[in-house]
Amino acid sequence: MKEVEVLDCQVQQWYPRFKSVSIATEIHRLPEAFVSHLLDGDFFVPSSDLPSRLVPEIPELQADGYEKWDEEDEEDGGEQQQQQPSFPELEAEVEASIRRLGGAVMPKLNWSAPKDATWISSSKNLKCQSFGDVSLLLKASDSIVHDLCHAFDNCDDKPSSSTGRPEELVLALRKWYDLRPEMEFRAFVRRGALLGICQREVTGFYSSLVSSKDSLRTAISGFFENSLLGKFELESYTFDVYVTKDLRVKLLDFNPWEGSTLPLLFSWEELEAIGDGSDELPAKPTSVEFRIIEREGLVQPNLTATSGVPLDYLDTGPGSAWDVFFRRTEDELKNQASEE
Incomplete structure (x- = not known):
């Protein structure tokens, strides 16, 4: 298999030609900062997607408390508080696409969709109604790492210096349908x-x-x-x-x-x-x-049957992905109960 064969199968390559026989899709180029966010080990949804009630309240420190914290900072090298990621331009583009596509989308990158991450969705599928939903699925997915790091691993002409990443990484948003x-x-x-x-x-x-x-x-x-x-x-x-x-x-x-x-x-x-x-x-x-x-x-074993929730994701603190997940699930269950 040649590298060009892999590149020709990217959604941004074939969709413009075949969009009349495909599902309505809008494609966005991913900034490098967002790609780095997907690959790093921290698991947070973008800060702008957090409801106000999820933002932790931090009590004011007393004067003697400041002095104590200064001493601790000197001892541990001045460790700084980690900032939650924010991608306002990409978020605005994605939210606009979601509105144009009817209010819900299915995300994928150049080749792969985060199907292995539906466990973290309250709906247990790829349905996304906000930029935060999209980010959560992508961040929780292992399969999209193929697109980010291993796209050309099986190519006979893969350069030894290749990063395994295409020159352009995109986020494709497809109009949501509950496909059987x-x-x-x-x-x-x-x-x-x-x-x-x-x-x-x-x-x-x-x-x-x-x-x-x-x-x-x-x-x-x-x-x-x-x-x-x-x-x-x-x-x-x-x-x-x-x-x-x-x-x-x-x-x-x-x-x-x-x-x-x-x-x-x-x-x-x-x-x-x-x-x-x-x-x-x-x-x-x-x-x-x-x-x-x-x-x-004659059914074949499920490729994801041995996959569970990664232990690294079990952070339930305010603003963590699990905190958002649990609260969204709770809200959805309440909505379902009120409709019955």
Whole structure:
């Protein structure tokens, strides 16, 4: 895999060309200060997103107290109080995008979305209604570290001096939809031919898919031929789509062939074999291999099943991410109770 293949799959590269068949998205370039904030070890949401009742009250120090603190500062080298991060320009841009996109968004960076961090969201999904929601998910995510530090690790032409980071890091905000996981699919294209399609969520059995295989295969194959074939820079790649109830197909992502891309219900070896044995390119829709979990016992283990709340995040002091999380959850439960 070459570096250019990875770069071509960045959302800011492909979205302008395919936005008519994708979900409405607004893209913002990330300032270096915010990138550093995502990578450092401190876990705070931006100070401007804290409700006033979360700001701790600090009692005034008496005169003798000042003298004592001066002595302690001299002993420990004058340790200074840590400041909470603030990114007013980026925050204003993000809040404006959220309003334009209907009041709620799904965030992602160049390639990755913080799906592994939904445990910290009171809604347990990627729905964000403020800059603070976006920051909280990104800060709690391990998967976005791929975009920040390891984007080119699997590239054959990776320079030895490479930082693993693209020249431009972006935050893509997609209009929020409550997508059904069983209707997300990954398709595999080799040398311009659509070789296989499978469900993207492989940790669950969805009986509704069994009776819909043929119509889903036809819809996704038709989408490839009409909207993607010959229009994307790469000849070999994967693409992720969402299929609506009325079989309309929406493009979610492009991913490189192999590398860090998961083949899910296939293996790269068998996909290569299918491609090498294909005499007709592109393949006809009826000949495209379409795979789903056919019965309950065939589900694959959840990649995040062993992930829990990191111990480093168990700071519940005023202004900490956990403090905000607990209070937001409490407020949401109260709202739900009042609606019942």
